[in-house]
Amino acid sequence: MSNLMLIIRLRGSAGSPWFIEETLRNLRLSRVFNAMLYPDTSPLKGMLIKVQPYVTWGEPSDxxxxxxxxxxxxxxxxxxxxxxxxxxxxxxxxxxxxxxxxxxxxxxxxxxxLPLRLHPPRGGFKGSVKRPFKDEGEFGYRGQKINELVKRMI
Known part of the structure; x- marks a missing residue:
């Protein structure tokens, strides 16, 4: 499943610069808890790096x-x-x-x-949405652990 990326928007747009909002619009993530599936490409990775504090992404399971x-x-x-x-x-x-x-x-x-509308996660977020996933937060790349989050959001 590594050729697909599931992207979920976690934060709103208050105080965000215009280029972040434009990139989120291009990713079709106009609202919090919207999700989209895209093929894993180099341009997509560049967009994800730009909007990293506002989204989380990973490879979905079957x-x-x-x-x-x-x-x-x-x-x-x-x-x-x-x-x-x-x-x-x-x-x-x-x-x-x-x-x-x-x-x-x-x-x-x-x-x-489209995009897919999800609910807030049952049980809430386990970390802060203002910290990266690797530092016990929520935003950024999370690999296969995106599946646990999505199961709580459906």
Missing amino acids: EVLSMLLSKLKPKGKTIEEALKSVGVENTSNLKQAIVEGKIKLHELDDTFS
Whole structure:
């Protein structure tokens, strides 16, 4: 699953510079607790370094990816019609197509309402959202531990 990155916005925009807000808009993370899946590329890593104090990211597991895709809400159609318009039969085929890179989640705008909206984590954050993950905080790269956070947010 290392070719996908799950990015979650943790902090609001009060007091943030304009270039941070612009980068968060480009990542399609306009609100707190919005999440998006992107392929792991060099330009994406540069954007993540720029907005690091406002987001957390890591590689999602198969289980978490299935849970996130089950939260997709179609725009004005049934879920079956929306999946057929994308060219897949069910959500497991959609997950497989996203993992293989045939379909990119951020390109499904006309079919599904994106970005994914998550709840605040049950039990709260374990550290401060103003400190990096490696220093017992919450923001920044967290690798496979993103799965624990997402399970508490769904």
